[in-house]
Amino acid sequence: MTSRKPLGCFTSIGLLATLVTLALILVAANASGGGIFSPGELNAQSMGMSIGAALSHSELDCSACHPAFWSGISMRDRCLDCHQDVAQELSRPGSLHGSFDSALACQDCHHEHRGSDAALTDFESVHFPHETVGFSLQEHRKSLGQKPFSCMICHPRSVRSFDVFTCRSCHLSSDLLEHIQAFGTACLNCHDGVDRFEQGAFNHQHSAFPLDGAHSSLVCTRCHQDADSIEALRATPQGCASCHADQDLHAGRLGDRCEECHNPVAWEQATIDHDRTRYPLADAHRQIECEACHVGLAWTGLPLDCAGCHIQDDAHQGRYGDQCEACHQPTIWQDVTFDHALSRFPLTGAHQLLECESCHAGGTFAGLSAACVACHADPAYHLGLFSSTCDSCHNTWAWRPTPYNGPHSFPYNHGGAGGTCATCHPSTLTGYTCYSCHEHNQSSIQSKHREEGISNLNDCVRCHPSGREAEGGGGDDDD
Numbered sequence: 001m002t003s004r005k006p007l008g009c010f011t012s013i014g015l016l017a018t019l020v021t022l023a024l025i026l027v028a029a030n031a032s033g034g035g036i037f038s039p040g041e042l043n044a045q046s047m048g049m050s051i052g053a054a055l056s057h058s059e060l061d062c063s064a065c066h067p068a069f070w071s072g073i074s075m076r077d078r079c080l081d082c083h084q085d086v087a088q089e090l091s092r093p094g095s096l097h098g099s100f101d102s103a104l105a106c107q108d109c110h111h112e113h114r115g116s117d118a119a120l121t122d123f124e125s126v127h128f129p130h131e132t133v134g135f136s137l138q139e140h141r142k143s144l145g146q147k148p149f150s151c152m153i154c155h156p157r158s159v160r161s162f163d164v165f166t167c168r169s170c171h172l173s174s175d176l177l178e179h180i181q182a183f184g185t186a187c188l189n190c191h192d193g194v195d196r197f198e199q200g201a202f203n204h205q206h207s208a209f210p211l212d213g214a215h216s217s218l219v220c221t222r223c224h225q226d227a228d229s230i231e232a233l234r235a236t237p238q239g240c241a242s243c244h245a246d247q248d249l250h251a252g253r254l255g256d257r258c259e260e261c262h263n264p265v266a267w268e269q270a271t272i273d274h275d276r277t278r279y280p281l282a283d284a285h286r287q288i289e290c291e292a293c294h295v296g297l298a299w300t301g302l303p304l305d306c307a308g309c310h311i312q313d314d315a316h317q318g319r320y321g322d323q324c325e326a327c328h329q330p331t332i333w334q335d336v337t338f339d340h341a342l343s344r345f346p347l348t349g350a351h352q353l354l355e356c357e358s359c360h361a362g363g364t365f366a367g368l369s370a371a372c373v374a375c376h377a378d379p380a381y382h383l384g385l386f387s388s389t390c391d392s393c394h395n396t397w398a399w400r401p402t403p404y405n406g407p408h409s410f411p412y413n414h415g416g417a418g419g420t421c422a423t424c425h426p427s428t429l430t431g432y433t434c435y436s437c438h439e440h441n442q443s444s445i446q447s448k449h450r451e452e453g454i455s456n457l458n459d460c461v462r463c464h465p466s467g468r469e470a471e472g473g474g475g476d477d478d479d
Helices: 012-032 075-082 084-089 166-171 174-183 213-217 230-234 241-247 283-287 307-313 349-353 435-451
Strands: none
Touching (some): 075 084
16 A cells, blocks of 8 residues: 655755745844835825824834734724824814714725825725715716816815805806895805705795795795805894885884784785674674774774773763763663662662652753762651651661651550550651550540649650559559
8 A cells, every 4th residue: 555645845855945935024024114015105295294204104114004904903093193183083073084984994994005106095996975075066067067076176175175155156146146245155054065055945934934925936035145054044024014114004003913814815905803802802893894993993902891992972962971882782872771789779679669760850860969869859747857867767668657766665566556656656756645545444434544643644665654554553554
C-alpha cells in the first residue's frame, strides 16, 4: 500500500515560506504605515486647522483612520476623535450632522482615496433627511429643466450655507416680484418646501378661519398684509372690524361683533336676532319695520320704555306717569289690563265689585287718596269722635255690622245686645238708654233711687259700670 504525500503548501518548506511571506508583509505594512493597502491617494486640501500635526488627510497614515479589527474601535470613532466640532453637532438634533440617522457612518457621505483634489463630501449617494433642517425637498426633486436636483444647485458655496436669493434664480417671474413686494424677501420664513402656504395649495377651510362667501375669492394680501413669516400669517386678526372698520356705518356704536348681524356672502344682507339684545321683541313689536324705531339707522342710545315711542299715543296725557306696561301689553295698544293688587291700594271685599269710574271719576288714576274718608265721608252720627281711621271698625266686605274696636267699659252683649250699637245707643253714640230694656220697672227703680238721694236717674252706668249691681249694693242688672 502506497502512502499519500502531503500538499506542497503543507510541507515543512511550504509552511516556512508562508510564515516568511507574512512576516515580510507585516514589516512592509508597518514601514509604509499601511500604505501598501491604500486604494488611492488621500485628499490634500487643508482643513483650515491642525489636527495633531496634520493639516490634511494626506498627512495621516492608515492607522489614524483604520484601527485594527481586534481593537473594537470603528472608523466613525476615529473620525470623531479628530473632528470634535462634528461630535458636538451629533448631540444637537437641529444641527446639520445631528439631523442624520445615527446608523450612518461618516464614510457614507465623506469619501476618501479619490485623489488629492477630489471633494470629500458627496450627498448624492445618501438620502439626506432635508426636512429635519426645516425645508423639505418634496417639491424640489427635479429642476425646471426636469433634471434631478443636486446639492450644489442650492448650496453652490457650502452645504452649511444658503443664500435666499438662490430662490429667485429658479422662481423669478412677475408674480414672484409682486409676491416679494407684498411679503418680503425672506422666503424661508413661510415656505418650507412643501408649499403649504402657496396660493391655491393652502386649504383655508382646515384653518381656524374657513373662507366663505366673498372671502373665498380674495387674494391673500387682502387680509395678510405685510405678513413676512408663518407666525405673522397665523397672527392675522380674525375679527370683522380688523378689515371692515371703514365700512362700519354704525361708527362703532354697536361694538365689533359684526357677525351677529352681517354674513360673509354680502355685507348688506344683515339680520339680527333681537331676542339677544337688551330689548327682545314681543307680539306686535315683531311686525314693525326696523326703521320705525331705529330712525335714521340709529342703533344705540334708544329709549327702552314705552313712552319713548308711544308718548303721542298717550290718551291720559301723562296723568298716569310713564309706566305704560302696568296696564298696556305689546299685543295691541287697546288691550288694557290692570292688576290692582300690584298698586298701593289692592282691592279687597266689596271694592272688587266696583266699576273703575266709581273711584277714578273722570279718568283720574294718579294722585288719588287711599284713605277711606276720601270716598266714605264721616257720617253725622259719629259726631267726629272716631277721626278718619274707618278701618279700625269697618272692613271692605260690608260697611255694617261694624265691630267697635275702641275702649268700651260696658259689655257689648249686655242683655243680648249682640254687639249692635243701636240697642243701647238708639239716637246718638254719646247718649245711651237702659230703660228701653228695663222700662217694665222704670218707675220703681227711679222711685227707689230718689229715696237713696240719687239725682241723675238716667246715668245708670255711673253706678253700674259692669251692667250688674251698684258698688254700694242694690238690685240686679236685670231688675
